Amino acid sequence: MNGQVFQLTHFQPQSSLMKSKLANDIYYWYFTIIRTAFLFFVYLVRMAGFWNHVKSNNLIELEDFENKIKPSFLKFANCENLEEYKKKNQNIDPAFYNRKELSELMKEENDIEKKWKNRVFIQYTPRGNILMFYDAYKSGFSYYCDHSVVPLRLLNAVAMKYVMNFYCLDFFVDEMEFTPNTSPLIQLLNEEDNEENEKVKKNFNRLAKNTNIDANKLPFLKQKTISSPEIRNKPEKYEKRINKFIYLGKFNNYSIIQKKKKNTILVSNTDYIFKNVNYDDYKRIKNKSKGE
Numbered sequence: 001m002n003g004q005v006f007q008l009t010h011f012q013p014q015s016s017l018m019k020s021k022l023a024n025d026i027y028y029w030y031f032t033i034i035r036t037a038f039l040f041f042v043y044l045v046r047m048a049g050f051w052n053h054v055k056s057n058n059l060i061e062l063e064d065f066e067n068k069i070k071p072s073f074l075k076f077a078n079c080e081n082l083e084e085y086k087k088k089n090q091n092i093d094p095a096f097y098n099r100k101e102l103s104e105l106m107k108e109e110n111d112i113e114k115k116w117k118n119r120v121f122i123q124y125t126p127r128g129n130i131l132m133f134y135d136a137y138k139s140g141f142s143y144y145c146d147h148s149v150v151p152l153r154l155l156n157a158v159a160m161k162y163v164m165n166f167y168c169l170d171f172f173v174d175e176m177e178f179t180p181n182t183s184p185l186i187q188l189l190n191e192e193d194n195e196e197n198e199k200v201k202k203n204f205n206r207l208a209k210n211t212n213i214d215a216n217k218l219p220f221l222k223q224k225t226i227s228s229p230e231i232r233n234k235p236e237k238y239e240k241r242i243n244k245f246i247y248l249g250k251f252n253n254y255s256i257i258q259k260k261k262k263n264t265i266l267v268s269n270t271d272y273i274f275k276n277v278n279y280d281d282y283k284r285i286k287n288k289s290k291g292e
Helices: 014-047 050-077 082-087 099-106 110-120 152-166 184-208 280-287
Strands: 120-124 128-135 140-145 225-228 237-240 245-246 264-268 271-275
Touching: 050 152, 050 237, 099 110, 099 184, 110 128, 120 152, 128 152, 140 152, 152 245
Parallel strands: 140 245
Antiparallel strands: 120 128, 128 140, 225 237, 264 271
């Protein structure tokens, strides 16, 4: 072959192939054994009741937190006379007891909504810090918390402290945690929900006359109640109202600094008017200053 040398670049000795196969086999059995051991360990832990123990501790912690607050709330909610009742609701504006008046107020910027958003309450709980305020527009308790899922009973406990702190007992409309709940807002909110549901039914019936859909079974009707058959002299299924809670995000999303609106300066001859106005008002004042 004229002294030429050919290199076998893709040739591997038999011993090298055997070593590679052996390494793969060892890795496979090692992974299989470790995985099996881990699954067996998890099974033993579950059989030993470890997860139930953790769950049990969480429930005990939640119950302890609730038991520290509820007795004080029940004592606070026990009004012996009208004067005491008024005192414990002294911060609630009369507009809250007139839903139509409140609805009209909420259509524009108003002091009532701002006032309650500034009445902030912070409470440390088994789920971390919760920052809560009452939302006058949504008629519920808005809150910030690092946990997006918080048990209802824990939120109710914080709401109890909120109404005690800001003397707004009637805002607590839950009939499950507090029975009997005599807040007049319960009936007003129920009537408001019924009116909204009737509007939805009428609108839907108008669009679905030729279908077999039952408007009474619409899934999007407004519901803030829980069925309870326990009350006498009521329909077979009496609907108990619960508090409304609105989750606004993590605790650090709350901004303490309130943004201030800049005032618009209008010049009318020698008079300076400091006022928040729109463009139509500006044109009207400007034309008036020209004598038009």
